Amino acid sequence: MKPAEIERLHSILNLWPLGVIQSVEEILNGAVNQVYRVQASLGNFYLRLYKTSERARVEREHALLEYVASYNLPAVQTLPSRYGTSLIEHDGKFGALYFESPGHQVKKSDLTVVHARAAGSMLARLHKVLKPLPDVGYRKYSLNWDAKEWIARLDKIEAVILQKPHLSEADQWVLYRLKDQREWMRNPACLHSYVPKFSAQVLHGDYHQGNLFFQKETVCGVIDWDQAVYMPRGFEVARVASYMFDLKPDLTMAFLEAYMALNPLPQEELEDGAAAWGCHCDHYVWAQEEIYLHGNERARVFIPDTAYKPFSEVWAQLTKKL
Structure with missing residues (x-):
């Protein structure tokens, strides 16, 4: 990290009683918020700087954490700031400091x-x-899409990729998946809207x-x-x-x-x-747009390294085995 970034992070971290800050490391596997692992004399924590500017949304999240923890379930909690709040605001961004969870993550x-x-x-x-x-x-997910609009979005992503002077193996893989997804969008069997029956x-x-x-x-x-x-x-x-x-x-x-x-x-x-999720899943274009329209390479981890298949097709095969 550049000196200016380190100085900015330390000024934010000073809003919590952490003692001596020993190291700050950015975690790059997230695609939306900025996250940093913080080692301090008080312990290890994770600083999250939110992308959203909606205070109410972050406050809902923190209230939900406290509610779940009150039932002795392991929702990782926040460390109160020096002002006694779980949420801070610094230079127009909201932030929170989370305790490090025990255990380990699994790929x-x-x-x-x-x-x-x-x-x-x-x-x-x-x-x-x-x-x-x-x-x-x-x-809430609005499970309703205009097929022509979604095909146009896929076309736009494809056009941006094809304009690149050199196509990497990852680019070619995305093109391959876009082609199959677009064909499914045009298939009469593809559901472009769904209203769940259950509450x-x-x-x-x-x-x-x-x-x-x-x-x-x-x-x-x-x-x-x-x-x-x-x-x-x-x-x-x-x-x-x-x-x-x-x-x-x-x-x-x-x-x-x-x-x-x-x-x-x-x-x-x-x-x-499954029908509701499948309808959403089949219209998924967020990762492709983040990468090729907004330059967010972190989103590439959300593109599967398998051929595109409609969810309903794979689910039907699975339920036969179940």
């Missing part, structure tokens, strides 16, 4: 059925605790291995609650099966069995959630 490629069961059990417990909460402005509740919204910490056979830490949503729980269950486990039969089965053992999910409700 997607290293996930086992043990991790899948642990993730399923924790998600089931979280959903039960979160169910009574009212909607106080949480994000919504507060959900974590971004539950996956990058936001979980494991200790032996349990999840001991859940971080990044700023994407909390108000949607049917089947939507999040299907999202985790897809996003975290790539719908691999052994991992998905272990995850679903562990979830349903603690928080039963009828087949009809699961299928409703």
Whole structure:
């Protein structure tokens, strides 16, 4: 980091009683907020500088953390600032300092059925605790897209890539996936809108291995609650099966069995959630636009290194095996 950046970070960190700051390291695996690991004489923490300028959104997140922790579930908490607040504002940006979670994170490629069961059990417990909460402005997915508009967005991304003087292997892979996604957008079987049949509740919204910490056979830490949503729980269950486990039969089965053992999910409700998530998943263009239209290379980690396949197709194959 440049001296000016280090000085800026130290001026922000002085807003908390940390003692002597020993090191500050930027964490580059996030795609939205700026995150830094801080080692200080008081302990190890994570500083998050939020991209959003919506104070209410961040305050909702912090209230949610306290609520979940009150039920002895491992939502990683914030360290109060010198002013007694969980949230600070510095140079027009909101920030918060989080305690370091115990345990360790696991790469997607290293996930086992043990991790899948642990993730399923924790998600089931979280959903039960979160169910009574009212909607106080949480994000909702609008599952309604204009097919022509979405095809045009894919065309725009493709045009930007083709203008590059040299195409990397990653660029070529994105072009390959864009082609198949565009063909599916034109397929009459592709759903461009969906209205879930089951009621919504507060959900974590971004539950996956990058936001979980494991200790032996349990999840001991859940971080990044700023994407909390108000949607049917089947939507999040299907999202985790897809996003975290790539719908691999052994991992998905272990995850679903562990979830349903603690928080039963009828087949009809699961299928409703899968249809809702599939409709959203098939129209996903955020990562491609972030990379090629906004220059955010961090988003590249969200593009799978597999061929594009409609979610409904993969889900149908999986449910036959289940």
